[in-house]
Amino acid sequence: MYKNKKIIIIQHLLIWLVLFSIPFVLTYGQDLDSNRLIAHFLIPMLFYAIIFYLNFLILIDKFLFSNKTVVFILINLVIIGFFILMKEFIEDNYFAELIKKRPPEDNREGPRFKLFLYVQMLSYAAPLLFSIAIKTTKRWVKTEAEKKEADNFKLQTELQHLRYQLQPHFFFNSLNNIYSLVDISPEKAKSTIHSLGKLMRYLLYETNTEFVPLSKEIEFMRKYIDLMKLRLTDKTEIESSFPVSQNGIQIAPLLFISLIENAFKHGVSANKNSIISIDMTIKGNIVDFTIENHNFPKQDNDKSGSGIGLANLEKRLQLLYPNKHTFEKELKAGVYRVNLKIETN
Template identity: 30%
Template sequence: MIRKLLPHLFPWILLAIVLLLLVPMAYPVELPLEYHFYHFILFWLLLAIYYWNVNYLLPVIHKKHGLFYYILCIIAIAIASVFLMELVSNALNIRELMHQKLRPGEPYVKKRNIFIFFYIIILVTIILATGVILELVKKWNQEEKHNIILREEKSKAELSTLKAQIQPHFFFNTLNTIYALSHSDVLQSQEALLQLSKMMRYAMNEKNRGKVQLEEEIGFIKNYLDLMKHRLPKNVDFKADILDVNTDLEIVPMILLTFIENCFKHGITTEKSCEIIIETALNDTRFTLKTQNEIFENKVKSLDSSGIGIDNTIKRLDILYPGNYTYISRKEDGKYYCELQIDLK
C-alpha cells in the first residue's frame, strides 16, 4: 500500500515545500500569515485540478469530439482558477498586506497585478501538462507490458507447436528403423525397443521443462546413436566422439537431435562405402556439435529441403537462443558438413 502511495505523495510533498517554504524564503521579510494561507489554498486547488484532469478529463479525449471538449475544459479551468484565487486574494487582502511588508511607509494604491494572473496560469498549465505526460508514460508502459506478454505467449505457442511437430517426426523415423531391424535380427530389435522406451521416457519428462542438464541431453543423444547403430549396413563407417560432461550447464531438450538424425536419413546408401562423423565439444560455456555425412544424388533434393525437422529446430533456436547461436552448413567434395554452436551461459 505504501509503495503504491509513494509515487503520488512525493511530487506533492515537493510542490508543498516549494510553495509553502522555499518561495516565502525568497522574500527578505517575514510574510503575513494570510500569504501562507493563500498558497495553502492554491496547493489544494492544484491538487484537485491534477486528479480531475487525470481521472475525468483525459479519458474523454478518445471519444467523439473529445479533444475539442478537453481543450475547452482546460481553458475553463485556467480561467476559473485565476478568478478563484483572485477572490481569495481579495478576501485575505493579500496585496495590501504584502505592500506593507515590502514597502513600509509607502501609501498603498489598489490595482490589479498582472504577475499574479500569469503566476496562476503557469502553475495550472504545469499541473495539467504533468498529468498528460504522466498518463502518456503510464499508457506506454501498460502497452509495452501487454506487448511483452503477447510476445511471450506467442513464443510459447510457437515452441509448443514446433515441439509437437518434431517429436512425432523423430519417433516415426525411429520406429521405421526398429521395424526394419525386426526382419533381420529379433534380439537386436528388442534391445532397440528398450532403448527407444528410455528415449520416450526422457522426451515425456522434458515436455514441460524449459531446459535440462547438458549431461541428460548428451545421454539422450548417446542412446539415439546406439539405437541407430543397429540399422547401419556394414559399408557405413560410423565415427562418434561424444564428450562426457560433468557440468551445471543447461540446454533446451532435443535441440540437437534433428541435426544428428539427418546424417542417418540422408547420408546412408547400400551401393558404396560411406562415412558418418558426429562430434561434440564444450569450450567454457560454448557447446559445439559437428556432423559430416556423404551426399548421394538420389537424396540431394531431400537434403536441400530437409523438411519439418531442421526448419522447426532453427525456429526454436531463433526463439530460445537469439544472438547466442551459430549454424553453418555446406556441401563440399560430395560431403555435407554441419556445425552448430550454442552459448549456454
C-alpha cells in the same frame, strides 16, 4: 496489487508534503508573512492539486485517451479560468491588505494584465501537463508489459507446437528404422523397440521444461546413436565425441537430435562406404556442435521422414536463442557439414 496501490498513495502524499513544505524550508529562521504565504502559495498549490487529480483520475482517461482532445482542452480551459478567477476573488475579499501593499506601478491594465494572465495560465497548466506526462508514461509501461506478456505467450505456444511436432517426427523416423530390421534381424528389431521405449520416455517426460542439463541431452544422443547403429552394416563408420564434463550447462532440449537424424537419413548407403562424424565441444559458455556425413540424396520413392526436422530446428533456434547462435550448413565434395554454436547464457 493492493500493496502497489498503497505504495503509490504514499508516494503521492510524500510528494505533496514536500511541495507544501518548500516555503517553510526556504524561510527557515525567518519571519513568515502568513497571509502572503496562504494567498500566493498554499491556495494556488491546492488548486494545482485539484487540477492534477481531476485530470489524472478522470479527465485524461475519459476524454484524452478516448480521442476527445477538443473536449478535453475546453474542459481544462474552463477549469483553469475558474481557478484564476477564484484566486482573484479570494485575494480581493480575504486578503485585501496584500492588494493595498502592492506598488502603485503594479496596475493591471494593458500589457501588465496580459502578462499576468499569461503567467497565471502557464502556472495552472503545469499540473495539467505533469498529469498527462505521468498518465501517458503509465499507459505506455502497461502497454509494453501487456505486449511483452502476449509475445511471451505466443513464443511459448509456438515452442510447444514445435516440440509436439518434433516428437511424432522422431517417433515415425525411428519406426521406419525398426521396420527395416524386422525381416533382416528380428532379435535386433526387438532390442531396437526396447531402446526406442527408453528414448520416448525421455521425450515425453523429461523435455517438457524450457531447459534441461546438457548431460541428459548427451545421454539421449548416445542412446539414439546406438539405436541407429543396430541397422547399419560395416560399410558405415560412426565417430562420435562428446564432452565428459558439462559444468552444469543448461540447454533447450532436442536441439541436436534433428541433425543426427538427418545424418543417418542421408549419410548411409547400402553399397558405398561412408563416415558419420559427430563432435561436440564446450568453450566457456558456448556449445559447439559439428556433424559431417557423406551425402547420399534420398530417392523419390523413399518416404522415410517428413523433412520437417531442420526447419523445426531453425525456428526453435530463432525463438530460443535470438542473436545467440550460429547455424552453418555446407555441402562440399560430397560431404555435408553442419556446425551449430549456441551461447547458453
